[in-house]
Amino acid sequence: MINRMDPSKIFFLVDENTHEHCLPGFLQLLEELPELEILEVEAGEDSKSAEVVVQLWEALAALEADRQALMLNLGGGVITDLGGFLAGTYLRGIPFINIPTSLLAMVDASAGGKNGINLAGMKNRVGLFLEPEAVFILPGFLESLPQRERVSGFAEMLKHGLIADAAYWEELQDFDIHKAIPDEAIIRRSVEIKQQVVQEDFRESGLRKILNFGHSVGHALESLSHQTDRPLLHGEAIALGMIVELQLSVKYSGLSQRDADAAAEDIRKIFRGLECKAEPAAVLHLMRGDKKNVQQQLRLSLLKEIGSAVPDVPVDEDGLVEVLAQML
Amino acid sequence: MINRMDPSKIFFLVDENTHEHCLPGFLQLLEELPELEILEVEAGEDSKSAEVVVQLWEALAALEADRQALMLNLGGGVITDLGGFLAGTYLRGIPFINIPTSLLAMVDASAGGKNGINLAGMKNRVGLFLEPEAVFILPGFLESLPQRERVSGFAEMLKHGLIADAAYWEELQDFDIHKAIPDEAIIRRSVEIKQQVVQEDFRESGLRKILNFGHSVGHALESLSHQTDRPLLHGEAIALGMIVELQLSVKYSGLSQRDADAAAEDIRKIFRGLECKAEPAAVLHLMRGDKKNVQQQLRLSLLKEIGSAVPDVPVDEDGLVEVLAQML
Numbered sequence: 001m002i003n004r005m006d007p008s009k010i011f012f013l014v015d016e017n018t019h020e021h022c023l024p025g026f027l028q029l030l031e032e033l034p035e036l037e038i039l040e041v042e043a044g045e046d047s048k049s050a051e052v053v054v055q056l057w058e059a060l061a062a063l064e065a066d067r068q069a070l071m072l073n074l075g076g077g078v079i080t081d082l083g084g085f086l087a088g089t090y091l092r093g094i095p096f097i098n099i100p101t102s103l104l105a106m107v108d109a110s111a112g113g114k115n116g117i118n119l120a121g122m123k124n125r126v127g128l129f130l131e132p133e134a135v136f137i138l139p140g141f142l143e144s145l146p147q148r149e150r151v152s153g154f155a156e157m158l159k160h161g162l163i164a165d166a167a168y169w170e171e172l173q174d175f176d177i178h179k180a181i182p183d184e185a186i187i188r189r190s191v192e193i194k195q196q197v198v199q200e201d202f203r204e205s206g207l208r209k210i211l212n213f214g215h216s217v218g219h220a221l222e223s224l225s226h227q228t229d230r231p232l233l234h235g236e237a238i239a240l241g242m243i244v245e246l247q248l249s250v251k252y253s254g255l256s257q258r259d260a261d262a263a264a265e266d267i268r269k270i271f272r273g274l275e276c277k278a279e280p281a282a283v284l285h286l287m288r289g290d291k292k293n294v295q296q297q298l299r300l301s302l303l304k305e306i307g308s309a310v311p312d313v314p315v316d317e318d319g320l321v322e323v324l325a326q327m328l
Numbered sequence: 329m330i331n332r333m334d335p336s337k338i339f340f341l342v343d344e345n346t347h348e349h350c351l352p353g354f355l356q357l358l359e360e361l362p363e364l365e366i367l368e369v370e371a372g373e374d375s376k377s378a379e380v381v382v383q384l385w386e387a388l389a390a391l392e393a394d395r396q397a398l399m400l401n402l403g404g405g406v407i408t409d410l411g412g413f414l415a416g417t418y419l420r421g422i423p424f425i426n427i428p429t430s431l432l433a434m435v436d437a438s439a440g441g442k443n444g445i446n447l448a449g450m451k452n453r454v455g456l457f458l459e460p461e462a463v464f465i466l467p468g469f470l471e472s473l474p475q476r477e478r479v480s481g482f483a484e485m486l487k488h489g490l491i492a493d494a495a496y497w498e499e500l501q502d503f504d505i506h507k508a509i510p511d512e513a514i515i516r517r518s519v520e521i522k523q524q525v526v527q528e529d530f531r532e533s534g535l536r537k538i539l540n541f542g543h544s545v546g547h548a549l550e551s552l553s554h555q556t557d558r559p560l561l562h563g564e565a566i567a568l569g570m571i572v573e574l575q576l577s578v579k580y581s582g583l584s585q586r587d588a589d590a591a592a593e594d595i596r597k598i599f600r601g602l603e604c605k606a607e608p609a610a611v612l613h614l615m616r617g618d619k620k621n622v623q624q625q626l627r628l629s630l631l632k633e634i635g636s637a638v639p640d641v642p643v644d645e646d647g648l649v650e651v652l653a654q655m656l
Contacts, residue, residue: 050382057378061448064617089417092444092455093531116420120389127420128456203421289392 007070015043076102077109084115103153152235166307209311214242220286253302280324335398343371404430405437412443431481480563494635537639542570548614608652
């Protein structure tokens with residue numbers, strides 16, 4: 001496929017880890033390659049910054065990238081988020097392909113066309129809706145992924161089951177992410193669910209927001225944990241966010257208490273010992289800045305039942321604080 | 329229309345000139361307004377920078393702009409280019425309307441969906457293809473525009489005639505831009521030509537490039553003039569660029585020498601006394617970085633005849649230098 005695109009030059013975006021552990025193996029898969037350049041950023045969320053974007057724009061310009069250049073984003077969600085925004089804005093858009101190396105990026109970040117950077121402490125405050133030319137899923141990368149990160153990525157797969165496919169949710173309960181590496185089939189079902197939702201609502205005017213289940217609370221917990229000495233991984237924060245939002249679903253969108261409790265219990269079993277001591281008031285404060293709110297009214301994507309979600313549910317602040325105090 | 333969009337807040341992007349001279353009059357045209365904020369940047373091309381974009385992203389975040397916010401870009405091409413990029417990337421895109429206040433912006437920058445900023449001395453190196461929700465054309469703004477800028481903007485109207493409509497080109501010869509202010513009809517014909525071309529090729533894979541006639545050479549002359557104490561206005565540089573590219577059209581795309589000479593003479597009559605002493609080698613050097621080149625080969629949009637252009641004509645460097653030496 002890459003050869004068919006006949007790029008003038010290939011630009012790999014990597015971090016120091018994917019540069020060392022993933023790039024050599026990937027290059028061996030390719031037959032012939034045009035000239036290539038490697039852009040390396042530091043691993044971690046801090047690279048999703050305006051400062052790094054400006055440096056990378058300047059690097060592309062200095063390396064004389066033209067409109068026939070191709071970007072290959074090889075890494076986790078930070079790399080695909082950053083690289084998609086970079087490619088989407090340089091020269092008003094050059095083609096790019098995502099090659100996710102983490103489970104989280106495979107089932108979430110690399111598909112669906114969202115990209116972006118953080119700004120002023122707010123996640124994805126700047127970015128684009130823009131699909132890559134392709135996403136290459138290579139489960140082999142998961143073998144070298146630390147177990148904690150693999151389990152974290154599993155949270156988004158669980159979410160796909162909860163919002164859209166009760167049978168997939170059950171199937172995932174039989175999979176032991178602590179012992180086994182997900183194969184292509186089980187990964188693909190997650191990507192399919194995400195793509196189905198996205199296709200019906202690319203710009204997130206309605207349905208797409210259901211993908212946000214667990215994220216309104218989860219993003220806030222993630223941000224707060226980064227101010228402590230025990231930062232949560234994204235999927236861990238989403239797991240906690242889903243536990244809270246399951247209970248909110250009982251209160252605001254008609255989920256049965258029994259289903260909420262059972263699902264929360266299943267999540268807790270997978271994310272053993274995970275906890276987060278956040279002040280409800282601090283969580284609320286961060287959630288007020290969420291992109292999905294309308295005219296200062298909190299709006300969350302919640303569940304009607306296991307396997308079925310509904311976007312834009314108004315949630316009152318007192319009710320939220322009460323559930324947060326109870327669940328965290 | 330603005331009321332119909334029901335924005336949560338309106339953000340005006342202005343420079344100090346349009347803030348003082350255009351905003352008060354525009355606000356009087358509106359009946360009811362939601363809350364509004366004013367973002368002011370310094371007048372001039374230097375504001376089309378990564379640094380200013382980052383400041384404006386941060387300002388929008390600090391002012392809690394949400395997805396229902398509306399940006400109104402009130403100014404010349406710098407403001408519409410900068411504001412379109414800002415709105416297109418903040419929160420992955422909020423709606424924006426262009427309200428051009430210069431002739432150049434009315435007939436060129438505000439329509440067609442290109443926006444962007446400069447980087448490392450290269451024009452529009454970063455940006456998006458993205459249409460505004462609407463463009464408001466208010467010829468009244470032209471009355472307070474300095475005459476030199478009005479004449480400069482006329483260059484893009486002349487270009488529209490040359491590339492797509494010989495009758496419009498003739499009509500423009502009968503219009504004295506030094507004495508009269510263009511009315512809505514003559515402006516609208518320019519916008520129509522541009523929109524027709526753009527509709528057929530939004531992402532500039534082919535036909536759209538004909539809008540670039542006069543710009544490959546013109547942009548280089550504009551950049552070089554900014555290193556001197558006599559900087560050219562954009563339209564002035566394009567006028568000179570068109571004179572050079574008319575002669576290149578004789579050499580590379582079959583325009584008759586007679587038509588080229590007559591058109592160049594007409595342009596010189598309008599841009600009286602305009603000149604630019606640039607070294608052909610320096611012009612060539614800048615043109616090598618042009619976005620339209622393919623695999624290091626110079627490609628220009630040139631004329632087959634008056635009213636008809638052809639994109640992507642390969643031009644050899646020796647031939648270019650020869651014509652530059654002769655025409656400048």
